[in-house]
Amino acid sequence: MLKPPLIKVLEREFRLDWQGMHGAPHWARVRWNGLTLARDTGARADVVECFALLHDSQRINDRRDSHHGHRAGDYAQSINAEYLHLDATGLEMLIYACEYHSEGLMEADVTVQTCWDADRLDLARVGITPDPRRLCTAPARRPAQLRASIAMSLGHGSRAGHVDFEAGSPSGDLPGWSTPDVAGSAHE
Numbered sequence: 001m002l003k004p005p006l007i008k009v010l011e012r013e014f015r016l017d018w019q020g021m022h023g024a025p026h027w028a029r030v031r032w033n034g035l036t037l038a039r040d041t042g043a044r045a046d047v048v049e050c051f052a053l054l055h056d057s058q059r060i061n062d063r064r065d066s067h068h069g070h071r072a073g074d075y076a077q078s079i080n081a082e083y084l085h086l087d088a089t090g091l092e093m094l095i096y097a098c099e100y101h102s103e104g105l106m107e108a109d110v111t112v113q114t115c116w117d118a119d120r121l122d123l124a125r126v127g128i129t130p131d132p133r134r135l136c137t138a139p140a141r142r143p144a145q146l147r148a149s150i151a152m153s154l155g156h157g158s159r160a161g162h163v164d165f166e167a168g169s170p171s172g173d174l175p176g177w178s179t180p181d182v183a184g185s186a187h188e
């Protein structure tokens with residue numbers, strides 16, 4: 001379900017460091033977290049994947065950028081027909097998830113909650129240990145999930161590290177963009 005043409009556009013337009021704290025490696029980990037959680041939460045995987053790619057894509061700095069979520073929501077709306085192909089319900093969930101992803105909210109549709117948890121599970125990269133009380137879904141709070149996501153965020157483990165791909169040509173064997181499989185489940 002990866003969208004190489006969209007990734008190429010995002011890499012061309014991204015204003016910050018592509019490999020930086022809000023860049024492609026983070027998006028890849030959010031995607032992995034989200035798709036892993038979605039197996040148990042029942043979240044829509046297509047929305048989760050779009051969220052991972054877009055939620056930080058419109059940042060103008062790596063510090064406090066309080067409108068980046070709203071810009072991401074607007075951007076999602078503007079490219080849906082060409083790149084995302086979400087139905088009306090999916091697009092509505094994606095826009096809401098992007099707009100409010102950094103507000104610390106907990107209550108929402110489970111697909112939106114899964115998007116938010118996927119992002120929060122990658123906080124260790126900036127020195128913040130994810131707080132289970134601030135995670136929306138039970139699967140995100142599982143100790144094994146927390147351990148796996150934190151290890152990945154810190155650059156440990158088989159799915160960790162620098163995502164280094166040619167723009168527009170990510171493939172399944174690149175660690176950051178691989179799709180979680182059942183054997184890799186983080187359940188306890």
Ligand SMILES: [Fe+2]
Pocket residue numbers: 026030055056119
């Ligand atoms: Fe993020």
